[in-house]
Amino acid sequence: MQANAGAAPGRENKMTCAEFQQELPYIIDTGGSAEQEAHLRDCKVCADLVQDLRYIAEQAKLLVPMHDPSPRVWDGIQESLEREGLVKPRQARRSFLGLNS
Amino acid sequence: MASKPSSGSKKTTLATAKKILASGITEAEAIDRAKGGDGEAFEMLYGLHKRRVYSLCLRMVGNTAEAEDLTQEGFLQLYRKIATFRGESAFSTWLHRLAVNVVLMHLRKKGLPEVSLQETLEPQEEDGPKKDIGARDNVLAGSIDRVNLERAIESLPPGYRIIFVLHDIEGYEHNEIAEMMGCSIGNSKSQLHKARMKLRDLLNTSRTEKARR
Numbered sequence: 001m002q003a004n005a006g007a008a009p010g011r012e013n014k015m016t017c018a019e020f021q022q023e024l025p026y027i028i029d030t031g032g033s034a035e036q037e038a039h040l041r042d043c044k045v046c047a048d049l050v051q052d053l054r055y056i057a058e059q060a061k062l063l064v065p066m067h068d069p070s071p072r073v074w075d076g077i078q079e080s081l082e083r084e085g086l087v088k089p090r091q092a093r094r095s096f097l098g099l100n101s
Numbered sequence: 102m103a104s105k106p107s108s109g110s111k112k113t114t115l116a117t118a119k120k121i122l123a124s125g126i127t128e129a130e131a132i133d134r135a136k137g138g139d140g141e142a143f144e145m146l147y148g149l150h151k152r153r154v155y156s157l158c159l160r161m162v163g164n165t166a167e168a169e170d171l172t173q174e175g176f177l178q179l180y181r182k183i184a185t186f187r188g189e190s191a192f193s194t195w196l197h198r199l200a201v202n203v204v205l206m207h208l209r210k211k212g213l214p215e216v217s218l219q220e221t222l223e224p225q226e227e228d229g230p231k232k233d234i235g236a237r238d239n240v241l242a243g244s245i246d247r248v249n250l251e252r253a254i255e256s257l258p259p260g261y262r263i264i265f266v267l268h269d270i271e272g273y274e275h276n277e278i279a280e281m282m283g284c285s286i287g288n289s290k291s292q293l294h295k296a297r298m299k300l301r302d303l304l305n306t307s308r309t310e311k312a313r314r
Contacts, residue, residue: 025294026287052241053297056304059245060254060269065156069169073155074147076173077180078140086180087140 015039020046028053132192136184147176150193154200160266161204163255171207175200201267205281208263241301244308253303261296268293 020039027036028050040047081087126134126145134142154175159168179196186195254262267273267281268289275289282289 025290048240052301055242056300057269065152069155069172073169073173077176
């Protein structure tokens, strides 16, 4: 593997891809040094890698909760609440909201 | 790429919201009532927050039965402790943190390595730059759909998945994750990076297989 696989021809990079990628976990979200940023500008391979990783992170933020738990979860909670005396027993109250059945 | 919630789940959310509005009770009022042992108030709070708590649990443990048990335990702990909620943070934030702690405690009891210190201190061969990393022509941008991303996240090793869910999906900072998981900030960043690299591989593999069909 070339030390600077994606470097533009004729450009001398002080930092190798290996060196850049070793530090990448600690700089990807906050930005790096001038030397690291210069490598990113000059190296297509590392630039593509960073673009992919940032894209994955951005898409993850957009994932919305999609699923509800089954009704047994609320049933279990209700039973425990009554058993622990945190709420009145079911016979003594009506669930007027009916949200979770 | 962002896909909106399906029409079915949107209807459920709207129906729940309408019922809550129809009852004339705000979340803040429900919290106050719940502190006094009002069962309907508990139910309302559950209805408002169950989806997010369950989704968090499911993404972290990757198993519906476990996720439901943890959701139940999370809400029970909430109700036991609700009297201590003073409103210094948003209720959802408080509940969310509680749910994360429930999941992490569960994982510790199972003996799962949440963060492998050893792995960080002794980098493995697979952690180094990939030799073929220059061979790929296209970047991922614009090519990921929600289903494939969720599947890829499910496929992550547990340690990677937990950090990824906490940071990239749920928005916790590394210092918060480090405190919750008893690791260093550096470890948290390293594990997150590995998770993202693994996801990149999985998503590219999926894309390549799709192109072949």
